[in-house]
Amino acid sequence: MAKMIMLQQSQPSLSLLNSSLSDFNGAKLHSQVQYKRKVQQPKGALYVSASSEKKILIMGGTRFIGIFLSRLLVKEGHQVTLFTRGKSPIAKQLPGESDQDFADFSSKILHLKGDRKDYDFVKSSLSAEGFDVVYDINGREAEEVEPILDALPKLEQYIYCSSAGVYLKSDVLPHCEVDAVDPKSRHKGKLETESLLQSKGVNWTSIRPVYIYGPLNYNPVEEWFFHRLKAGRPIPVPNSGIQISQLGHVKDLATAFLAVLGNEKASREIFNISGEKYVTFDGLARACAKAGGFPEPEIVHYNPKEFDFGKKKAFPFRDQCKRKVNQPKGALYVSASSEKKILIVGGTRFIQAPCQRGTSGREAEEVEPIIDALPELEQYIYCSSAGVYLKSGTLPHYEVDAVDPKSRHKGKLETESFLQSKGVNWTSISPVYTYGPLNYNPVEEWFFHRLKAGRPIPVPNSGRDPDLTTRSPFLAVLGNEKASKEILNISGEKYVTFDGLARACAKAGGFPEPEIVHYNPKEFDFGKKKAFPFRDQHFFASVEKAKHVLGWKPEFDLVEGLTDSYKLDFGRGTFRKEADFTTDDMILSKKHVTQS
DSSP, X not given: OOOEEEBOOOSSOOEEEOXXXXXXXXXXXXXXXXXXXXXXXXXXXXXXXXXXXXXXXXXXXXXXXXXXXXXXXXXXXXXXXXXXXSSSOSOOOOTTOOHHHHHHHHHHOEEEEOOTTOHHHHHHHHHHXXXXXXEESSOOSHHHHHHHHHXXXXXXXXXXXXXXGGBOOOSEESOOTTSOBOTTSTTHHHHHXXXXXXXXXXXXXXXXXXXXXXXXXXXXXXXXXXXXXXXTOOEEEETTSOOEEOEXXXXXXXXXXXXXXXXXXXXXXXXXXXXXXXXXXHHHHXXXXXXXXXXXXXXXXXXXXXXXOTTOOSSSSXXXXXXXXXXXXXXXXXXXXXXXXXXXXXXXSSXXXXXXXXXXXXXXXXXXXXXXXXXXXXXXXXXXXGGGBOOOSEESBOTTSOBOTTSTTHHHHHHHHHHHHHTOOEEEEEESEEOSXXXXXXXXXXXHHXXXXXXOEEEETTXXXXXXXXXXXXXXXXXXXXXXTEEEEEOOSSEEEHHHHHHHHHHHHTXXXXXXXXXXXXXXXXXXXXXXXXXXXXXXXOXXXXXXXXXXXXSOOHHHHHHHHHHHTGGGTOOSSOOOOHHHHHHHHHHHHHHO
16 A cells, blocks of 8 residues: 655644554554644644544545545444435445455445535534534535534534645645645635635644545546556657656545544644655556556657647646745754864865765775774764665655665765774765855856846756755754764755746846746757756655754755855856856757747
8 A cells, every 4th residue: 555644844843643543454553653734823622532432424425535434434433424415325345345344334334315515404414413523525615514514513523625736836846735825726615615614713624635546536547547558558648758746545545534533733734645755657657557467568758739639638647747944044053062073074165064074975995994094983974965866756765765776876875885884873964956155066057157148048858857956964963863874865845847946046046037948858969068957857855854853954945045045156256167058059049940
């Protein structure tokens, strides 16, 4: 089963959600540590105990999510009633469900037949029954919810199924619960429902899933791929196929719904729920093939702008990539119990954080003499790279992910192995792309050169490939026992598309909105010149381990960090490399010829 998280990326602090969950065979599960944001609003007497039997109403419950949720609730000992129009059977045996489990469930599940848009019936029937908790799985409009609240003045908790589709489209990802929402989205009714719940003073929780998959899915998510794989047909995927999305398994979503029941920390909170990793469209096609035992699929990429599909949907996903932490700005501070004598190997170019070992080592053989010379060394802090991870269609990279022994950073992998073998107290930091003042790599500088010259910005392919950028974190591990013998990914908390990075650089430097030109790099021979400063692929890593083990957080969001870099470096007329627009001119020349 795919693993799911309930992740509230903080504002301003973290607290824990602990709950006992049930699996689908009656055994007990214990939820992982889950993090949630604290909304700044008054709390009342909004606690409902999940330890006692509750009279629970599920609005809907016979199509997909509710099928699995209702079984969990029944196994927990609650009295569960489904409110439906009666068009589908209330109890239907699931594939793989034993006869005994089905008989037990079907003997306990109750039904209230009606149309939720018949508001008079809803009020009269619900007030007559009286319910402790409502799970609203199929509510789309606020006007459908108000009669339920009116009918149940003593309601203990209202748990609502919203959607991550409410967020405003952004170049900076992932979406977090505090992000801007789109009042014009097709899910605006769910936003209005959340506002209604908040205004009513009821004890509510809203769950925002991304794409949901799993058995009995009525949306053509995985099924779309399975149809083509079974027929032995190619899989048509729009554009480059490396656009990312995020899926969560329906059974894991059901356990998330159970986790908020009676949980006072979930009171008046919104939670994003989905899988922990992101997947490219091509990666999803391959994953479906692997899941069904099919051979490696033939994937065909196409430009959807060249076709008129009418009202037909040619692909089941949006062709786009699917937190702001309030904290003081300034120098990172670490308190040490005693003064340390610290050696930095390297440290005159860019990363200049104090550490017992530092920033220039590329090979294990360079490290061994240092370890031999310092037998009483207290800590060895090593700057590795997130470039060591094996390329994957599922992201972000975690510290436990497979690494590529053939990568250009293989020496850093060997150094980590060497440190581990020596038994020294070591910590390895794996940054993604690093930016900031004095950066000798042409990350932000590449964009600033073009913006200052008033030139278009050539971006490969669709411009929607996300990456992560970071600034130096080394002080956070100094003398920190929790960092001992640990590898820690370090980067920004959000991902940004290439187009979004161009716009962020323009904003940081006070330039007008940039003209972005997309091109297919396969149509050009740039020789040894690098036409774009980033890998033309998704490249980002999770920083959750560093945040929760060390208590470390990035100090800057992207635009703030780029503004800092611009004002303290490029904006003062200093830069590492002269502008070279040779490859730009090749791209723009072909573009103009094509337009003519």
